[in-house]
Amino acid sequence: NAGVTQTPKFQVLKTGQSMTLQCxxxxxxxxxxxxxxxxxxxxxxxxxxxxxxxxxxxxxxxxYNVSRLNKREFSLRLESAAPSQTSVYFCASNPGxxxxxxxxxxxxxxx
Amino acid sequence: KQEVTQIPAALSVPEGENLVLNCxxxxxxxxxxxxxxxxxxxxxxxxxxxxxxxxxxxxGRLNASLDKSSGRSTLYIAASQPGDSATYLCAADTGGFKTxxxxxxxxxxxx
Numbered sequence: 001n002a003g004v005t006q007t008p009k010f011q012v013l014k015t016g017q018s019m020t021l022q023c024x025x026x027x028x029x030x031x032x033x034x035x036x037x038x039x040x041x042x043x044x045x046x047x048x049x050x051x052x053x054x055x056x057x058x059x060x061x062x063x064y065n066v067s068r069l070n071k072r073e074f075s076l077r078l079e080s081a082a083p084s085q086t087s088v089y090f091c092a093s094n095p096g097x098x099x100x101x102x103x104x105x106x107x108x109x110x111x
Numbered sequence: 112k113q114e115v116t117q118i119p120a121a122l123s124v125p126e127g128e129n130l131v132l133n134c135x136x137x138x139x140x141x142x143x144x145x146x147x148x149x150x151x152x153x154x155x156x157x158x159x160x161x162x163x164x165x166x167x168x169x170x171g172r173l174n175a176s177l178d179k180s181s182g183r184s185t186l187y188i189a190a191s192q193p194g195d196s197a198t199y200l201c202a203a204d205t206g207g208f209k210t211x212x213x214x215x216x217x218x219x220x221x222x
Binding site: 004031033035040041042043044045048050056058059090092099100101102103104105107 | 208212
């Protein structure tokens with residue numbers, strides 16, 4: 001049972017480069033989320049998808065786009081990376097108002 | 112706007128001690144309150160989830176309580192062990208797919 005799988009685990013980008021973070025869950029959950037975690041701060045919601053085919057902005061969506069490709073997969077794209085986007089990114093899923101399951105995170109550095 | 116605060120930011124205790132981690136939230140209109148554990152470089156693991164209608168949940172040596180009227184939740188860890196060393200985060204589900212996280216308490220249990 002893999003749960004929530006994120007790729008890649010580590011990435012270094014130059015300012016202005018683009019990349020896509022991948023997330024897949026095998027628990028048949030409707031809802032999926034992308035968070036970022038910065039030192040001394042709690043996780044902040046970037047985007048979420050309540051169900052397949054829908055996406056909505058969270059607290060800090062600027063500079064990001066998302067795609068809910070199917071029920072299993074939810075990707076996060078940085079079109080033009082900036083140093084302020086250096087962070088640890090987490091994908092999560094849950095079946096509703098119950099406990100959330102998190103991926104292992106992607107540590108992104110933008111230089 | 113919901114805000115979640117965790118105090119202290121860091122805590123060091125000797126092995127065997129009972130301890131309490133605190134979480135406070137500003138808006139009592141929550142659906143649930145969840146406690147997570149995060150090991151260095153890892154994702155979040157759900158420990159306990161308390162629904163808004165509940166007062167507490169227990170799992171092994173862990174007990175979490177919820178007092179919505181005062182905007183507080185506590186995580187009690189009995190007979191602490193070095194393996195309990197990690198960062199503990201609380202998160203308040205405010206509905207609408209918005210979960211607000213605290214910044215966490217970093218716990219170190221000395222052998």
